[in-house]
Amino acid sequence: MxxxxxxxxxxxxxxxxxxxxxxxxxxxxxxxxxxxxxxxxxxxxxxxxxxxxxxxxxxxxxxxxxxxxxxxxxxxxxxxxxxxxxxxxxxxxxxxxxITLFPEVKRLLEQLSQKPVRLAVLTNGEEKHQRMKITQLDLTRWIPNDHIFISGAYGVAKPHPDIFKHVEEAIDARSEACVYVGDSFEKDIIGAKQVGWQAVWMNHRKRQPDTESLYQADKEVKSAEGLADTLLTDYTI
Missing domain, CATH: 1.10.150 (DNA polymerase; domain 1)
Known part of the structure; x- marks a missing residue:
């Protein structure tokens, strides 16, 4: 899965x-x-x-x-x-x-929740503040609360590999089956790739990648619409 x-x-x-x-x-x-x-x-x-x-x-x-x-x-x-x-x-x-979800992301989560795909969240930040955002975005509608991980609760943050490995073990996932989606090249893409996950760069801010990095995104998208198309086409059955 x-x-x-x-x-x-x-x-x-x-x-x-x-x-x-x-x-x-x-x-x-x-x-x-x-x-x-x-x-x-x-x-x-x-x-x-x-x-x-x-x-x-x-x-x-x-x-x-x-x-x-x-x-x-x-x-x-x-x-x-x-x-x-x-x-x-x-x-x-x-x-x-x-705050509100990108409309395309909301539709994406609805569609993913109907497919044989495990969903989770990994975010950096202070636990109480990030939890407020998660509640406002109503993410537990699609993602179980025990699949939501906030770095402030663990004392280690992206891109450190330990936080990615903790998530992987906590939800009983395999590295090669994990796909991480994030907007930060350094924190999200490099962090995910260094533990063997696939990585989708949500680069709607059109930032330049670190071309000298040993790690690169598997996919780069420039919009919420592009993200939805990519995940539904390339990463689900």
Whole structure:
């Protein structure tokens, strides 16, 4: 039986929308979509780097959450103090309470749940916050709660191989039958490939791959529609 395991943030839903709404409310509502999106993509790059530092205990979780904002804004000539960075983070977190699945992903999950496919979730982040998103997205409608894994509950995060192997063992899956779907090349694609899983890169942000990496995605898709087509065509009966 195939096992399809999903990342959550910016894979199953558009994480940028919460950022855009927060930026317009707290920073400047005259920026264009493309201008805010560039800042958002920069904040995601900082987020991945600072998350790694927080996991190692080098900085606090709060420093990660506020630093990704202040550093990204600074790169575009916008300086904010710690108080405003915290306010941005809190508003951003509140906005994520209103997230919704990509419509194509919702239909995909409905279809996959009718097929002989095992479904699971593996996401990085603080357990309570990620659980809130999972509840808002209603993922347990299709995915059993004991097939949902949040790195904050285990003390190890993607791309470390231990978290992937833990998932594999917990759901009694075989490495060669596991397919991981995620938006981060470093965290998701490299992480999955290093333990022998297949990997589908949900690259709707059109990022450049690390061509020097020993690992590459088995499939790359550029949209939720493309993701649905690929999983239903290439990874299910």
């Amino acid at each position: 195939k096992t399809i395991i999903f990342d959550v943030d910016d894979t199953l839903y558009d994480q940028a929308q919460s950022f855009h709404d927060t930026f317009k409310a707290l920073i400047d509502d005259t920026y264009s979509y493309d201008e805010i999106d560039r800042i958002y993509r920069t904040s995601r790059e900082y987020s991945e780097d600072l998350f790694d530092q927080s996991e190692k205990g080098e900085i606090s979780v709060l420093d990660w959450q506020t630093g990704r904002i202040s550093k990204a804004l600074f790169d575009y000539g916008i300086e904010i103090d710690d108080k405003k960075a915290l306010a941005f983070h809190e508003r951003y977190k509140e906005a994520q309470a209103n």
